[in-house]
Structure formats: structure tokens, C-alpha cells
Amino acid sequence: MYYGYTGNILRVDLGTGTVSRELLELQMAEDFIGGRGLASRLLCQEFDPAADALSPENPLIFGTGPLTGTGAPATSRYVVVCKAPLTGTIACSNSGGFFGPELKFAGYDALIIQGESAEPVYLWIDNRTVQIRPAESLWGKFPTETESALRSLTHPSAKVACIGPGGENLSLLAGVVNDGYRLAARSGVGALMGKKKLKAIAVHGTGSVSLQDPQQFWKAALDMHQKITADPVSFGSFRAYGTASLVSLINEMGAYPTRNFQSDTFEGAAHTSGEALVDGILQRNRACFACPIACTRVSEVKEGPYQGRGEGPEYESIWALGALCGVADLAAVSKANFICGDYGIDTISTGATIACAMELFEKGALPEQELGFPLRFGDAAALVRAVEMTGKREGFGDVLADGSYRLAVRYGHPEFFMGAKKLEMSAYSPRVFQGMALQYATSNRGACHVRGNTVAAELYGIPRYLPPEALEQKEEMVRRPFQNSTAFVDSTGICLFTKFAITHREICALLAPATGLDFNFDRSIEQGDRIWNLERMFNLRAGFTCEDDRLPQRVSEPAVDGPRAGSRAILQEHLQTYYLLRGWDESGRPTRAKLEELGLEDWWGVCNDA
Amino acid sequence: MIEVTVTLNAGLRHYRSSLDVGEVMPLHIPSGTNLRELLTQILQIPPNQVAFPMVNGIKCALDQPLVAGDRVALWPPVAGG
Numbered sequence: 001m002y003y004g005y006t007g008n009i010l011r012v013d014l015g016t017g018t019v020s021r022e023l024l025e026l027q028m029a030e031d032f033i034g035g036r037g038l039a040s041r042l043l044c045q046e047f048d049p050a051a052d053a054l055s056p057e058n059p060l061i062f063g064t065g066p067l068t069g070t071g072a073p074a075t076s077r078y079v080v081v082c083k084a085p086l087t088g089t090i091a092c093s094n095s096g097g098f099f100g101p102e103l104k105f106a107g108y109d110a111l112i113i114q115g116e117s118a119e120p121v122y123l124w125i126d127n128r129t130v131q132i133r134p135a136e137s138l139w140g141k142f143p144t145e146t147e148s149a150l151r152s153l154t155h156p157s158a159k160v161a162c163i164g165p166g167g168e169n170l171s172l173l174a175g176v177v178n179d180g181y182r183l184a185a186r187s188g189v190g191a192l193m194g195k196k197k198l199k200a201i202a203v204h205g206t207g208s209v210s211l212q213d214p215q216q217f218w219k220a221a222l223d224m225h226q227k228i229t230a231d232p233v234s235f236g237s238f239r240a241y242g243t244a245s246l247v248s249l250i251n252e253m254g255a256y257p258t259r260n261f262q263s264d265t266f267e268g269a270a271h272t273s274g275e276a277l278v279d280g281i282l283q284r285n286r287a288c289f290a291c292p293i294a295c296t297r298v299s300e301v302k303e304g305p306y307q308g309r310g311e312g313p314e315y316e317s318i319w320a321l322g323a324l325c326g327v328a329d330l331a332a333v334s335k336a337n338f339i340c341g342d343y344g345i346d347t348i349s350t351g352a353t354i355a356c357a358m359e360l361f362e363k364g365a366l367p368e369q370e371l372g373f374p375l376r377f378g379d380a381a382a383l384v385r386a387v388e389m390t391g392k393r394e395g396f397g398d399v400l401a402d403g404s405y406r407l408a409v410r411y412g413h414p415e416f417f418m419g420a421k422k423l424e425m426s427a428y429s430p431r432v433f434q435g436m437a438l439q440y441a442t443s444n445r446g447a448c449h450v451r452g453n454t455v456a457a458e459l460y461g462i463p464r465y466l467p468p469e470a471l472e473q474k475e476e477m478v479r480r481p482f483q484n485s486t487a488f489v490d491s492t493g494i495c496l497f498t499k500f501a502i503t504h505r506e507i508c509a510l511l512a513p514a515t516g517l518d519f520n521f522d523r524s525i526e527q528g529d530r531i532w533n534l535e536r537m538f539n540l541r542a543g544f545t546c547e548d549d550r551l552p553q554r555v556s557e558p559a560v561d562g563p564r565a566g567s568r569a570i571l572q573e574h575l576q577t578y579y580l581l582r583g584w585d586e587s588g589r590p591t592r593a594k595l596e597e598l599g600l601e602d603w604w605g606v607c608n609d610a
Numbered sequence: 611m612i613e614v615t616v617t618l619n620a621g622l623r624h625y626r627s628s629l630d631v632g633e634v635m636p637l638h639i640p641s642g643t644n645l646r647e648l649l650t651q652i653l654q655i656p657p658n659q660v661a662f663p664m665v666n667g668i669k670c671a672l673d674q675p676l677v678a679g680d681r682v683a684l685w686p687p688v689a690g691g
Contacts, residue, residue, distance in 0.1 A: 232661075232687040237620055245620045246690030248632065252683045254667050270632025275619060279631055315690040450691060459662075459669075460689055500689050563667025 003212035004066035004515035005029055009042070010108045010130065012123060014196050015056060015115025019130045024109050029066070030517055031599060036092045037491035037531040039063030039081035039110055043090070044534060046112065049542040053083040053188075054170070054195050062103065062111040062161070062201070065493025066515050067507075069101030069289070070209045072221035073228055074495035076100055076289035079184070083542065085195075086172040086188030086349070086403055087422040087446045090538040093189045096288035096495055097179035102159035105205025117197040122162075124154050125203045135199040140165060142342040143177035146200055155204040162200035163190045164344025169393045170194050171401035173345040173353065181311035182288075185346040187423065187445055188403075212516030220509040224502055228292055231501035233460075238295040238497065239285060243315035244274030246427075251323075253459075254562030255432035255468070257425070258323045259377045260355040261418045261554055264429045265562035268328020272318050276330050286311065293497060299334060306335035306384065313337035313347070316449075319427035320351025321387070325358060326377030333380075336387045343391025349403055352424035354386045356404035356416050357396075365411045371396045418555075421446035421539075421548050430551060430569040431559045433458050433468045437569035438478045438578060441549045444535035450496065452482035462500060471570060475578040484528030491531060530598040533582075533590050537603040546588035549575060611638045612678035616653070621686040625655050639676065646672040648682065661687040 002024065009022045032041040039061045046059045061081040068075055078100030084091030103111065106125050113123075120135040133153075138146050147160040160178065167174035167190030174190025175183040211217045228234045237245045250256045251269035258266040270276065281301055287294035300309035306329075313321070313334055321327065321336040340347045354375070360366035361375045368374055372395050375382050389397030399407060404424055408417040419425050423446025430437035435454030440447035449455070454477060458468040463481055466473060485504065489496055492507055504524045511519035539548075555569040576586060583594030595601045616635045618626055629635060639652060645663050649655045649672070662685040663670055676682070 233689045237686060237688040241620050241688065243690035245685075245688040248617075248619050248683075249662055249664075249685050249688060250690075252664050252667055253669075273619075273631060275623065275631040453691065456689070460687075497691060 003210050004070070004511070005034070005109050006104060006107045006209070008108050009110045009112060010125070011112045011114070012130070012132065013115045014113060014117040014121065014132065014198060017132055019132070026517070031527070032531060033488070033491035033527055034065035034109060035063050035068070035077065035079045035491040035493055036081065036094070036487060037527065039079050040090060040092060040531060040534055040538070042110060042112060043081050043083070044538060046114070047083065049083060049090070049538045051083070053085045053088055054192065056116040057114070058083050058192060060113040060189070060192050060196060060198070064100050064104050064109055065491055067510055068493030069104035070211065070217070070510070070514055071290050072217070072494070072510050073225050074288065074291045074293060074498045075493050076291060077490070077493050077495055078103060079490065080176050080189045082189055082192050084187035084189065084445065085191040088542055089187070089421050089445050089544065090535045091187035091189050091445060092490065093175060093184035093186050094490060095176070095178055095182045095184040096291070097182040098289050099159045099161045099178035099203065100493065101289045102203045102205050104209055105207045106203050107205065107207055111201070113196060113198060116195060120197050120199050122150065122200040122202060123198065125201065126155065127205055127207065138199045139168060143344055144180045147180050150200055150202045154202045158202040158204045160200055160202050163193045164342060164391070166343040166345040166391050166401070167191060167194035168199070169401065171345055171390070171393065172403050173349045173390065173401060175344055175346050177341070177344045181341050183341070183344065183346065186349065186448060190344055211514050213513035216513035217510060220506070220513065224498070224506050224510065225292060227506065228498060228501045233500040234293050234497065238293050241274035241278055242295050242297045244277050244297070244313070244318055246315045247273040247318055248275065250428065253432060254559065254564040255429040256319065256323055257427065257429050259326045260324060260359045260416065261425070261429070261552070262359070263561055264431060264559050264564065266323035269323065271328045272322040272330045272333055274315070277313070280330060281334060288495070291495065295497060301331045301334050304331055305381070306331040308335050308338040310338040310341050316427050317347035317351070320348045321383065324351050324355040325383050327380045327383050328378070329380040332384055335384050339384070339387045339391060345391055348426060349424050350387060350390055352418060353390070353400050353404040353407055354383060356407055356418070357386070357400060359416050360408070360411050360413060365413050415553055418552050419447040420551060421544065423447050428455050429559070430555050431567045432564050434471055434570060435466070435468070435474045435478055435482070437551060437555070437571050438474060438574050439482065441551050441571055441575070442478070442578060443483070444532065444539055450486070452478055452486055454478055454482050456499070457481070460500070463503070469567060471573070475574050475581055479578060479581050480525065484525060484532055486528070487531040488524045488528035491527070526598070530600065533594065533598055533600055534603070536590060537600065537606070540589060541606055546575070549588060612641050612676070613638050614676050614678070614680045614682055617683045619683065619685045620688050622655060622659065622684050625653060642675055644673050644675045645670060645682070648676065655684070659686055660684050
């Protein structure tokens, strides 16, 4: 009997059209939890990391956590794991909404999709009945249209994860969209779904998640609910202003990367802030499954040339499509965000790629005749046009759809790529937040903020305040309370946004009575460490080295303006200490002793004959 | 007297609801006024409502005295992702 978990892994081979079920190994669940950890472990047994990311052998794995769908606060998350088409690293993109819980209600902890279909198909999962069905009529549709059509074809309350036209045309910026608007966005996971010709997965589940000790579980869930609803961030600013409340604050600090990281202060921040969003276009909030926070913005631009409606824009999207492109028009930024949603492409990488193109154009490296129109920083109309072309792979959009790394290299200026491991950085300047500098450089999926958002410590004081410019203790802070901790949280099925109000202890207080397994605080640290190291080994086997733990030269040079003019990202001095703390050698490879400590010793041979 | 500027952000905006988003409010205050006195005596904002008191872009302690030309910006507890 399984508790918390359903005990079933669904395997679908789109090449042969076969469907099978396998039992979840409990030892694997205890070691890797679920979600990010379990799906990454499954990926490693299914696939050689050295193979091509768009090969049929690369499986697309959907994973839920043991808490997903339990009904405890914010237990909505699912992950999409594979080798990343954009970066070649391990990919784990995650999302909330209702799709993940529905997969649990249908009876599955994970879904492994292997092979490729010759024609467009969708997967229909109605509890234990699973069918691969033709999807020609859905091909080309936006996610909201796809969801609506699939509900007519399957069940009126089916939950849908799909790709937009961006995934269909193999854009390396494409994500997987669920519940109409929510993206498992980064690393190009949608391109792999498009390569498999899998338009969508529709799920209908009528089961529930069995709990080993329901009384203890609901006592812990109520305690968590009370902590979240008493917290001024979770139940205050997140509800009122969403993630966008940070725009004005990070900009005031001089830590808001602008015009492709040429500056860290944006003069148009007030026009694109969370406050401007609330006053101008917010219609209402929306919550994911069982979430008391309800941070999602439902917004609409009702007048002018940029009319549209959808969810967001979130802090990161406002930044990437706004300040990073020098655009201070909230309506245009929102329109660009809505278009990204329609085409199912990542707002961060899309905005960053257009910002890179703007710099190439302004500096004469990208001719107007190739672009088809002038693409200058601050040009709102050109931004919206470029986003639409990117989604469609139309004209120069065909180049933009492959991301900023390939764009910058193609036009002879790799130094204009602002990221690490081919993934674009996020909205916190590494010149200012020294923890983020180390995090961007060492994150297993490339320069990402949600693999270890040290801004929590460097600004909010969670778990304790370390000033952003401070260098001492940052290596240990990045390693344990952020990277390892996030790997744990991402594997449970609970949303990271609860972490402003609760800690691992509260999450373990749910996991133990949910599963009946020995989840506790000390093990959670070890589990996070194990998952991080497994991801690192995947990347090493894929060909990455310590030379890839790098940041762009630009952010290592002093900031030119703003309240922190003169500050710069300091990385090299930290890396060796970070490797040492991780139990890695001086070239960033986990030692044999470290792998044995974590039960990953099988990887020693795999990587040392690579 | 010295002149400083103040902006109120996110949930603190309701203490001056007539201000536009991001509007900079010039204030004349006695020399030597510190941040806490600015909050309690001039703005009538309880200090425990302010999580991020920023002066010229740097997070400061509430006992920091203000000087002419300082740019004060205030936030309640906020976060993002």
C-alpha cells in the first residue's frame, strides 16, 4: 500500500504506441522524494546524458511530489524533466495550477514519455484508461484554445498540459503550458514535446491521495495554513501585488538589470511596477490548487494598440520584456507577455533574446535588412512585433526562437549573451547580489533564480540577513539553505512561495504522516544534496565542466550607474570554496567519497570514463 | 530645515492615497531628523509596517539621521520570484 504516492508510473512510447504501468520503488522515493528528485533519477536510468536533447531517446518526464494533490496549502506543483533542448543541461521546469494534482487523482506519480510520433497526437488519461489520439485538429492552436477543444473531446473538467505553436515549431524558448496560462517555462522543454509531436496531455482523475496518518497530516496542514495566512508577505503583498511588488524595490537598490545588463537601474520602473499593474490592468487574483496565497494576476489591457488579456505579467516577465529591453510601457509589456503565453514560450528567455538582438542592432552587428525593421532599446512596438515573430518563427523570429546564446554567437558577439550554460539570467543583478552571482554560475540548469534564490537572505533576511554585497559565508549560504533546500522543496510538490512563511520542518511535518516514510529535517538536507549532486553528474556526463561555471564578463565589470555604481560580480574567489564545501574536487567534480556518502557511487564510473 | 524626498510603495501607499504610483514627495524636515522620526512624527506610519527603509538605494537602520537631498523610499514586507 502506498501513501502520499499513488505507487504508479505511467510509461508511454509514442514511437510504438504502447502504454504500460510500473510500480514506484519505495527506496527510490525515500532517496529522491518525488517531483524534481524522482523525475531526475528516472531520467538518469532512462537516458545517456551525452546523447542529443532532441533525439527520440530523450524522455519527457512529468513528475508530481508526494504532497501534490493532498490538499495541504499550495500543493499544486508538477515538474517537467528531460535533457534541455536550449542548454544541453538537465532540465527541470515546474508549474502550479491544477494539472499536477489531477495527474495524482488519476493515479500517477510520474509519466515517462519516450519515442516520437510521426503525426501530431495527444494523450488522454482518464484514470486507468490511457489513449494516444490524433491531434491534427489541435495543431497550431494556442493553449487556451487547445484546452477548450480538448475538454469537448474528452471530459468537461479535464486538466490539460500542452504546447503552443512555439513548441510545435521547436522553439528552444518553448515551455509546457497547463491550465491555459501557466508555464513550466525554462530550458526549452516544450521543444522536446513538439519534437515528439505530442500536442497535449489531457487528464481526468476521480481518485484521491491516500494519507498514512490523516489526523496528524491535517493537524500539520492546519498549522501550515495558519502560518501562511499570518505572514505579511504570503498573505499580504503576494495577494495584493503579486511578485511584481519587487519591481520598484529592486530598481531602487540599483539591482534591476536594464538594456541587456548594460545598467542596473531603469528609469521606467515606476511605469511597469506592481503598483502600476494593480492600478492599471489587474482584474482579479487567481489561486492554484489548495493555495491560500493566490498570487496569480488576471489582467486585461482594454484600450490602445496593445489590448489583450491573460495571466500576469509576473516580476520576471515585466523585467525581461520591460527593463531588459528598455521598454517602459506596461500595456506593451503585458501584450508581449500575453503573446508569449499564446505561443507557449518562456518570457525570461524571450525578453532576454530580444534585448540581446537590440544591443546587436544598436552596435551595428545586426543589420536592419536581416531584422526587417529597426529594433532599438525602448521601442515598445518593435518589442511586441519581435515577440510575435519569435513565437511564429516568422522572418527574423526564426533566429530569435533559438535563444540569446545562439544569437550572440551567430553575430560574432558571444559577450552579449547574458547568462550561464546557455540559459539567460533573471531579474536580480549579480553585480549587487553576490549570492546570486554564485548561484547563476553554478545552477545545474543554467543561470536561474529559482534554483537557489539567495535574494531571500540578501534582502528579506530569510533564513537570516546577509547583506547583498557581503562575500563572507556566501558559498555555504548558496549551497545549503538555498540550492539544496530548493532541490528538496521542488521534489515534494509544494510551492516554493510558501517558504516565506514556513521551513523544511513544517514540510517534513506533512511528508511523514502523508507517506508513512521517515521524512525528517536532517534527511531533507541530505536528500537535497543528493538531488543536486545527481544533477551535477548528469551535466558532467553531458560534457559540462568547471569552465561552464562562469558569468558574462560584463557583470564582472563595475556597474556604471545607480546607487551601487562600482559594484561587480565576484565569482572566481568563491568557486573553489564552494566546490570544497560541496565535496567536489578543484575542477568541480564530486569526489568518490561524496558520491558514496549520497549513495550515488554508480555514477563514479559513468563520469570517469566519459 | 532640510529637504528630502519620500516615495511610498506597495501597501504603504494608503498612507498617502492621493499620490500617483512612484510619485516623489518632497518634504521639509528639521535637521537631524532620523528615519524613525520621519515615520512616526511626519508620515504617521508605524515603523513596524516598514520592512525595507531605503535611503539613496541602501537599506538603512531606522536611527540613521537624514541629510539634505536624501532620497527615502519605503516598502512593507514584499517578496517576489
